[in-house]
Amino acid sequence: MVSERLVHHRRNARLRRKNRAAQAKAHPDGMKLIRTHEIRLKWTGEKVIVFAEAEGERVEAFGPDVPAALEALAERIRIEGVKLRAPAWAQQYRDGETLKAVCPECGYITTMSDFASVIAYICEGCGAGVDVEPFVDS
Numbered sequence: 001m002v003s004e005r006l007v008h009h010r011r012n013a014r015l016r017r018k019n020r021a022a023q024a025k026a027h028p029d030g031m032k033l034i035r036t037h038e039i040r041l042k043w044t045g046e047k048v049i050v051f052a053e054a055e056g057e058r059v060e061a062f063g064p065d066v067p068a069a070l071e072a073l074a075e076r077i078r079i080e081g082v083k084l085r086a087p088a089w090a091q092q093y094r095d096g097e098t099l100k101a102v103c104p105e106c107g108y109i110t111t112m113s114d115f116a117s118v119i120a121y122i123c124e125g126c127g128a129g130v131d132v133e134p135f136v137d138s
């Protein structure tokens with residue numbers, strides 16, 4: 001017997017594959033589209049590497065310090081025509097006693113019954129990783 005959790009996992013994996021395929025189709029010219037909420041920094045002992053990556057796409061640059069590395073990354077993004085897309089964050093809210101959030105990508109409403117608040121979740125509607133604004137209880 002297949003558990004409900006496994007079914008959800010398979011469904012989410014299928015949705016993520018579908019999403020990636022749709023994104024690849026949207027950019028047949030080979031332009032990199034990187035949807036991420038992170039620009040990461042790494043010190044190697046000699047230089048700062050700065051990069052953004054998501055779903056197999058990556059853009060990176062380096063410099064002697066953080067400002068130089070960030071400037072080099074900005075230059076590389078412009079020159080290579082990489083599109084870095086910052087995702088919108090979801091708002092969480094209470095519907096009675098139930099915590100819910102609306103996916104900013106697809107509009108799917110996720111119900112999180114067992115939580116007082118959330119900081120992030122995987123949307124069951126589109127498979128996107130969704131960051132959530134801090135909960136403001138009114």
Ligand SMILES: [Zn+2]
Pocket residue numbers: 103104105106107108123124125126127128
């Ligand atoms: Zn979604």
